[in-house]
Amino acid sequence: MKFKIKTNLVSGILMGLFSIFLLVTMPQQIRVPAFDSGAPSPRIIPMICTVLMLVFSVVLIIQSLVFKKEKVVEFDWQKEKPAIILILALCVYVALIIYIGYVLASIIIFCLVLFYCGERKWYMFVYTIVAAVLIYFLFKKVFLINLPSGLLPF
Amino acid sequence: MTDFQMIMQALPQVFSLANIGMILIGLVIGMIVGCIPGLSVTLGIILMLPLTYTFDDPATAIILLLAVYVGGMYGGSISAITLNTPGTNSAIATTFDGYPLAKKGKVKKALDVSLFASVFGGLFSAILLLVCASLITKLVAGFTTVEYFSMGILGISLIAGVSGDSLPKSIISGMIGLLMACVGMDAVTGVTRMAYGLNTLKYGIDMLPAMIALIALTQVVMKLRDFKVSGGKLDDASKIDKEGITRKEAKKILPACLRSSAVASVLGAMPGVGGGVAQFLCYNEARRTSKHPEEFGKGALEGIAAAESSNNAVVGSAMIPMLTLGIPGDGVTALLMSAFILHGITPGPTMFTKQGVMAYTVILGCLVANILLAPIGLGMTRGVAKIVQVKYTYLAPVIIMFCFAGAFAATGNTKELVLCAAILIFSYVLTLLDISNTPLMLGMILEKIMESNFVSASMAYDRDYTIFLRRPISAVILILTIVLLVSMMRVNKRIETLNAQQEAEMAAEHAKMDEPESSAAN
Numbered sequence: 001m002k003f004k005i006k007t008n009l010v011s012g013i014l015m016g017l018f019s020i021f022l023l024v025t026m027p028q029q030i031r032v033p034a035f036d037s038g039a040p041s042p043r044i045i046p047m048i049c050t051v052l053m054l055v056f057s058v059v060l061i062i063q064s065l066v067f068k069k070e071k072v073v074e075f076d077w078q079k080e081k082p083a084i085i086l087i088l089a090l091c092v093y094v095a096l097i098i099y100i101g102y103v104l105a106s107i108i109i110f111c112l113v114l115f116y117c118g119e120r121k122w123y124m125f126v127y128t129i130v131a132a133v134l135i136y137f138l139f140k141k142v143f144l145i146n147l148p149s150g151l152l153p154f
Numbered sequence: 155m156t157d158f159q160m161i162m163q164a165l166p167q168v169f170s171l172a173n174i175g176m177i178l179i180g181l182v183i184g185m186i187v188g189c190i191p192g193l194s195v196t197l198g199i200i201l202m203l204p205l206t207y208t209f210d211d212p213a214t215a216i217i218l219l220l221a222v223y224v225g226g227m228y229g230g231s232i233s234a235i236t237l238n239t240p241g242t243n244s245a246i247a248t249t250f251d252g253y254p255l256a257k258k259g260k261v262k263k264a265l266d267v268s269l270f271a272s273v274f275g276g277l278f279s280a281i282l283l284l285v286c287a288s289l290i291t292k293l294v295a296g297f298t299t300v301e302y303f304s305m306g307i308l309g310i311s312l313i314a315g316v317s318g319d320s321l322p323k324s325i326i327s328g329m330i331g332l333l334m335a336c337v338g339m340d341a342v343t344g345v346t347r348m349a350y351g352l353n354t355l356k357y358g359i360d361m362l363p364a365m366i367a368l369i370a371l372t373q374v375v376m377k378l379r380d381f382k383v384s385g386g387k388l389d390d391a392s393k394i395d396k397e398g399i400t401r402k403e404a405k406k407i408l409p410a411c412l413r414s415s416a417v418a419s420v421l422g423a424m425p426g427v428g429g430g431v432a433q434f435l436c437y438n439e440a441r442r443t444s445k446h447p448e449e450f451g452k453g454a455l456e457g458i459a460a461a462e463s464s465n466n467a468v469v470g471s472a473m474i475p476m477l478t479l480g481i482p483g484d485g486v487t488a489l490l491m492s493a494f495i496l497h498g499i500t501p502g503p504t505m506f507t508k509q510g511v512m513a514y515t516v517i518l519g520c521l522v523a524n525i526l527l528a529p530i531g532l533g534m535t536r537g538v539a540k541i542v543q544v545k546y547t548y549l550a551p552v553i554i555m556f557c558f559a560g561a562f563a564a565t566g567n568t569k570e571l572v573l574c575a576a577i578l579i580f581s582y583v584l585t586l587l588d589i590s591n592t593p594l595m596l597g598m599i600l601e602k603i604m605e606s607n608f609v610s611a612s613m614a615y616d617r618d619y620t621i622f623l624r625r626p627i628s629a630v631i632l633i634l635t636i637v638l639l640v641s642m643m644r645v646n647k648r649i650e651t652l653n654a655q656q657e658a659e660m661a662a663e664h665a666k667m668d669e670p671e672s673s674a675a676n
Binding site: 056082 | 205207320322326330336340342343344348350375376378379385547548550552555558559562563571578579587588589601604608609612613616617619
């Protein structure tokens with residue numbers, strides 16, 4: 001499955017919608033303080049940024065539709081599938097770190113990732129497990145940062 | 155204290171055991187990440203950044219990161235020569251002559267020339283940095299918050315204008331960066347901004363997890379994707395022989411080194427140019443002035459020297475606007491600047507008055523890193539070149555584990571991991587839309603500085619926003635922004651077409667060289 005993405009048009013529309021969303025929600029999301037401290041409103045900079053974003057999104061759409069200036073990127077599902085699967089795997093990894101701890105999550109996810117990448121040699125998996133444990137203790141003992149230990153007692 | 159006194163005080167600090175050790179470690183790590191195609195120097199710096207949290211002295215932290223930068227710029231040439239694949243973007247021009255020379259079996263000679271030129275270029279610009287830094291800071295000593303805000307505008311618009319090929323897209327990317335930095339508690343009024351009721355966003359988006367997701371994780375995922383798509387094939391690397399460069403050859407390439415170091419230093423000091431652009435200009439210049447222009451592209455030592463001294467010369471000179479004005483020139487310096495901020499220091503002229511000794515320790519550290527690159531390069535290149543031959547499945551899991559551990563280390567809260575994953579998805583969408591994330595990164599870094607200066611300036615002038623145009627220096631800076639933006643975009647476009655031409659030309663030349671060999675093999 002392959003399809004072409006007109007990046008100027010699509011980014012213009014997506015970013016335009018995003019900035020409109022931000023503009024609409026801004027009064028609710030950034031409340032002006034009740035008293036005047038003499039400081040400028042906390043809305044000024046976000047407001048300027050969002051308006052500029054909207055303006056340039058419109059510029060992109062005009063570039064694409066009126067001036068036919070477009071950069072087309074081909075989206076090849078065969079090529080992008082691994083990337084999407086890997087990103088999803090990393091999202092699951094984050095959830096696992098929170099629930100079962102850093103070491104176990106690393107072992108589970110990266111053994112699966114290696115298997116997916118076509119690795120079948122046993123020592124690669126041992127290597128990954130050792131690496132996960134080593135990094136955990138490197139952070140704990142040397143940098144004094146306790147990564148989430150989760151189910152493991154240490 | 156005069157500058158000289160500060161330099162004298164900084165000297166013993168640079169040569170402390172910790173600093174020298176960090177420089178050595180940094181150089182080796184830099185060479186490794188620089189050498190592996192697909193992993194950039196930026197990634198190396200991001201991986202090291204969380205580790206520097208535990209350092210007491212911010213100078214040591216910055217020196218380590220600088221050493222990674224210096225090592226990485228040389229490391230890029232190793233794979234450029236042995237594999238014909240540049241390890242970093244700034245080593246593309248090195249393949250022009252490095253690979254043909256390697257084909258002739260003179261790998262060691264090519265590597266030595268590259269090392270010699272790298273050290274030369276690096277030293278040249280580090281000395282320039284040492285000399286210029288105090289001069290520029292004296293020039294801008296009269297700046298107030300009004301001018302600093304205008305400088306911030308200058309910085310961000312230059313990068314947006316120069317990086318990537320579509321101006322609207324770069325500006326949008328920069329604005330997203332600014333907005334991302336706005337999320338969370340506002341430092342002045344204490345209002346929560348754009349948290350959308352999520353606890354993860356309430357305390358803001360920390361810089362480190364964002365950088366890790368935007369740069370490091372995105373890169374590793376893309377590289378792992380390519381690994382999966384290609385089935386894990388490795389390129390053949392040329393073997394390294396024993397014959398290095400002779401003194402006579404070193405003397406011959408000296409003029410080329412000197413010329414491109416000078417050109418690259420000037421270019422590197424301009425925000426938004428960087429090593430990627432400078433190398434082609436220097437290569438072209440070396441070819442134009444050479445006595446044997448016909449040898450270029452067929453393994454001319456001068457060609458390698460020009461390309462390599464230019465990309466290392468950029469390291470020092472790109473630090474000039476960052477240290478003296480607080481404007482990062484490209485992605486790498488932006489990261490170095492965020493390292494300063496993470497350690498509680500704001501780069502700019504005040505750094506030279508308030509923390510002068512530290513500023514000079516960093517500059518001298520850069521100098522020493524370039525000197526030490528020579529022995530490290532001679533001793534380690536063979537080993538580092540072997541790492542390129544290591545399968546990527548060994549590296550990727552470790553890098554990713556390190557990234558997440560590093561993101562967690564930023565605040566010690568698991569929300570950083572959630573942010574990392576979310577930003578990774580966002581960054582992938584940006585890649586699909588062909589939006590560069592360099593302006594985004596820069597926006598995130600500059601927002602805090604811009605907003606704090608904006609707030610104090612407008613409080614000082616009772617919310618009179620015209621002050622940014624009425625104060626003469628500030629007005630000049632803003633006008634300069636527009637002038638520079640327009641002229642640099644033009645220059646960049648011209649250089650880009652030139653580069654594309656040159657690259658195509660060289661690819662054709664290399665293909666011609668490969669042809670007789672493959673037909674002989676058949």
